[in-house]
Amino acid sequence: MDFTFAQRVKDLKGSAIRESFKALSRPGMISFAGGMPDPSTYPVEEINTIANEIFSETPITALQYGITEGYAPLIEQTRKRLSNAKIGSEDDSLIITSGGQQAIELITKALINEGDGIACEVPSFIGALNAFRSYNARLYSVPVEDDGMNIDILDKTLSENKNIKFIYTIPTFQNPSGITMSLEKRKQLLDVAKRHNVLILEDNPYGELRFAGKDVPTLKSLDNDGIVMYVGSYSKILAPGLRVGFLLAQKDIVEKAVVCKQVSDVHTGVLSQMIVSKYLEKYDINEQIKKSANLNGKKCALMLKFIDKYFPSDVSRTSPEGGLFLWCDLGRDIDSIEFAAKCVEKNVAIVSGASAMPDTSKKTSTFRLNFSMASEEKLELGIKTIGDVIRSYGR
């Protein structure tokens, strides 16, 4: 039987990050590769209590088909949380998705014809980049600086490429860099997007996980023209295995996303949605977020301390004020794919910066470190080991 795969996915490869999960089962492996919260923060007792209640009070609702838009009480609760942060207007609607990833995929499917362009941060989130690639979008690179996207380059890129349909950004505690876009740049970004008549996809799974510094308003809360499509998730603030995220955007975009979701998975698992909804009803999720962010902050500080102790001084690194990741640059002619493989040999998993590049043809000496998962002890051993690998290259 001869057959060929569709053009759009012929060359699509699995995420190197998710592939690395398979190596993580090796005994003694220290992982700075994942992107999940510390599991010790999951509210296990509470969720167990909730599940019990659901099965004694409304089991049929949890097991029966639901509507594609999502579980109505969860939609309302999510809109209320967003509205407290001044996110969303009467012109918007919200759909519950199977994680934030699905929201990104639905938007791409709904908006991108083959050859249409998407302006992406360099570095950016591989899951989104691969979703874009899976519809044969052209990715245009816009560098991220210490205070976010280089707006001049973005402006120039949009001027030169009229096929660009939207700008993809993770403005707060960016994955993978940990960088937060300044308020000034946010305003500039909105202006530039408006001037060029392109939409913005704001991906904000980490925004509430701040452990230092001051809140910066989301792009969506600064948007008076309905140009921002806002993706959020309960994965990083409650539990990722439940697969509950959402898309808030102008009504016609959400309506089209609903039609696309209907043919994709009909609706997000109802039990998962009800668990999140009951959690929001019965417990204080802001307390849960604070607890989780504080732990992340403690671990981040430790990781930075060990980096400064064990890495050669010419290795640069970011200083996140929240989220789950920081970003290093070896600053030398070292290919980070090979470098990451050497670290895995020494039982430390990291993510090569190569997977975060919209343009995969460029070599990079960068890599991503997750600071939320490893224990304090392993944090030191892991960073020391990476330091040894760096030194093994000599000067």
Add this chain to the structure above:
Amino acid sequence: MDFTFAQRVKDLKGSAIRESFKALSRPGMISFAGGMPDPSTYPVEEINTIANEIFSETPITALQYGITEGYAPLIEQTRKRLSNAKIGSEDDSLIITSGGQQAIELITKALINEGDGIACEVPSFIGALNAFRSYNARLYSVPVEDDGMNIDILDKTLSENKNIKFIYTIPTFQNPSGITMSLEKRKQLLDVAKRHNVLILEDNPYGELRFAGKDVPTLKSLDNDGIVMYVGSYSKILAPGLRVGFLLAQKDIVEKAVVCKQVSDVHTGVLSQMIVSKYLEKYDINEQIKKSANLNGKKCALMLKFIDKYFPSDVSRTSPEGGLFLWCDLGRDIDSIEFAAKCVEKNVAIVSGASAMPDTSKKTSTFRLNFSMASEEKLELGIKTIGDVIRSYGR
């Protein structure tokens, strides 16, 4: 802000069936429109026990990210169940999907370029048809007869349209017709597909829900050449709200489906997968299926009895031996979309045959009835009401 939707989804409409769910909340509405098992068959107690066990024994596994392929024990259990029915070989692999719908969407995304063709049964399942449309596939119509697809027309269609990439069929207790393809036609179908070098997508969510007649082997169990991609689901035999289905196909197709699923929803909710897995481990799902199928059979017999009592004798109907649906044809020049609307006015929801047509430009006088959901009392009232609506057209 000006923007246009992508060509592939510009004209895509929501499923009429799912839209009709919104009317179902009207008091007194009798629904023959849905496609779900009778909720009284859901093993609520068992699932509650299981959820408790999961949260006391392995809560972190349930709440943490999982791998894209699916929860390993569930993959193994599903393969074992399939293997007991002689489905699948060493050359196949299996991915857990977010319902059978997702398996269909992933296959389409992986295989169909714009303008590629898919041979579809007439009538067929709207969820699949819309998934195909959402990638701009061309749909080719092959009529379903009392013993399944017309194989001569299929053969001719494949000869004349070399762009056809696969044949989509629900051979057992078809949605919407309730018809089962004969063994002879299954063998012919495999021969024709092989001769024309096209794949087959066998969608089998209802196959185990037999209440009369004798089992017919699945296409996949008759396939020695790896040309059948097999989609199954726990939705109709356990609980649809959990969104757990699967795709079994040759390894390279499943590998590509994994890459596509990674960018779609990362993985299916782990808690849902663990619930299904534990259910398979601790309870006898075949008993559960038998109980559910028996109830369906009883209700189907009742519905047929009432149809024969209340419908004019020139209305034809199928006689399913399993599944959830039967199919009627008014056999007159009545547009079934208008007819379905009149039934809804009289508080009975049915599904117009129009939504089941690969070619939406053709009018049809057919409609689908679900017999699993309504109570015995409502079955009689609902069918009697539909009979009155038919008679209101006069002769």
